Amino acid sequence: MKALMIEGEGVCAFHDVPAPRPGPGEVLFAIRHVALCGSDLNTFKGLNPLVSLPRIPGHEIGGEIAAVGAGVPDVFAVGRRGLVVPYTSCGTCPSCRRGRVNACRGNRTLGVQQDGGLTEHIVVPHEKVILNDTLAPRHLALVEPLSVGFHAVARGRVSADDTVVVLGCGMIGMGAVAGAVHQGARVIAVDVGAAKLDIAARYGAAEGIDGSAEDVAARVEALTGGDGADVVIEAVGLPATFTQAVDLVAFSGRVVYIGYAKEPVTYKTQFFNMKELDILGSRNATIDDFRAVVDYLDRRETPPDDLITKVFPFAEADQALPYWVAERESTLKVMIER
Ligand SMILES: [Zn+2]
Numbered sequence: 001m002k003a004l005m006i007e008g009e010g011v012c013a014f015h016d017v018p019a020p021r022p023g024p025g026e027v028l029f030a031i032r033h034v035a036l037c038g039s040d041l042n043t044f045k046g047l048n049p050l051v052s053l054p055r056i057p058g059h060e061i062g063g064e065i066a067a068v069g070a071g072v073p074d075v076f077a078v079g080r081r082g083l084v085v086p087y088t089s090c091g092t093c094p095s096c097r098r099g100r101v102n103a104c105r106g107n108r109t110l111g112v113q114q115d116g117g118l119t120e121h122i123v124v125p126h127e128k129v130i131l132n133d134t135l136a137p138r139h140l141a142l143v144e145p146l147s148v149g150f151h152a153v154a155r156g157r158v159s160a161d162d163t164v165v166v167l168g169c170g171m172i173g174m175g176a177v178a179g180a181v182h183q184g185a186r187v188i189a190v191d192v193g194a195a196k197l198d199i200a201a202r203y204g205a206a207e208g209i210d211g212s213a214e215d216v217a218a219r220v221e222a223l224t225g226g227d228g229a230d231v232v233i234e235a236v237g238l239p240a241t242f243t244q245a246v247d248l249v250a251f252s253g254r255v256v257y258i259g260y261a262k263e264p265v266t267y268k269t270q271f272f273n274m275k276e277l278d279i280l281g282s283r284n285a286t287i288d289d290f291r292a293v294v295d296y297l298d299r300r301e302t303p304p305d306d307l308i309t310k311v312f313p314f315a316e317a318d319q320a321l322p323y324w325v326a327e328r329e330s331t332l333k334v335m336i337e338r
């Protein structure tokens with residue numbers, strides 16, 4: 001079968017790889033849609049320290065069960081649709097011992113530490129498949145990135161009493177907007193330029209602040225009666241937004257970092273104490289987050305096609321990452337369809 005491999009910086013090509021077969025407890029999953037993640041883009045650009053090359057990228061996967069191994073429960077029947085949870089935890093590290101497997105020290109993610117979904121079929125343990133026959137496979141491929149945003153909302157203990165500022169409305173930030181709105185919170189979305197703020201509004205953001213044209217701190221102050229936000233979720237990954245989160249949050253508020261700043265960040269730390277902040281990291285997502293997103297998308301009246309910027313047929317998958325590099329600013333999600 002064909003697979004797309006990232007071979008080096010800026011280089012990807014199709015290769016023939018052996019077709020996998022499911023062992024006991026495993027399913028063969030036919031891949032229909034793979035959405036590309038920022039981590040795939042970083043691998044392609046030579047900026048992902050976690051990955052060794054060559055690697056088949058892609059961990060945001062929607063498709064259907066094509067075959068099952070021995071001992072797989074009957075519910076995982078051939079032809080049923082679903083999505084793949086792309087993380088594998090070690091089971092023994094401090095996070096795993098605490099049941100927080102999404103933050104496993106030795107986590108292996110499809111497309112990063114093991115080959116991913118930009119191919120025809122993959123074999124995964126049946127526990128990694130979340131079945132859903134109502135959502136289209138292209139929407140199932142959006143569940144993982146949205147789940148990462150939902151997880152940040154859960155980390156921030158967001159409730160209906162909260163005003164939440166989400167810094168950055170890329171795909172993960174959009175998941176945080178949707179997740180916080182889903183909890184009943186009032187959401188202020190911040191991005192640069194109007195396009196992503198328009199989409200954030202469709203996912204329930206009550207306010208949008210264009211950081212390229214407005215004073216974000218002044219607007220948040222005005223919108224919160226001078227208090228600041230109860231929760232700030234940082235989904236950009238720049239030093240400036242890391243420190244801005246601490247400035248924008250209210251006294252005794254919560255700051256959640258999903259963004260990954262590639263450079264060191266310098267803080268004036270007095271607000272950590274003075275405001276008695278909860279400063280929280282957020283990594284990947286739990287099975288509960290995945291299920292919450294599936295449920296959310298199932299109930300949503302409008303399908304989430306506005307999150308998909310461009311779809312490439314599988315035969316042209318080698319053009320998808322170069323496209324994303326060229327169109328970074330205007331792109332929310334690039335997807336491959338098979
Ligand atoms: Zn992802």
Ligand SMILES: [Zn+2]
Binds near residue numbers: 089092
């Ligand atoms: Zn672990």
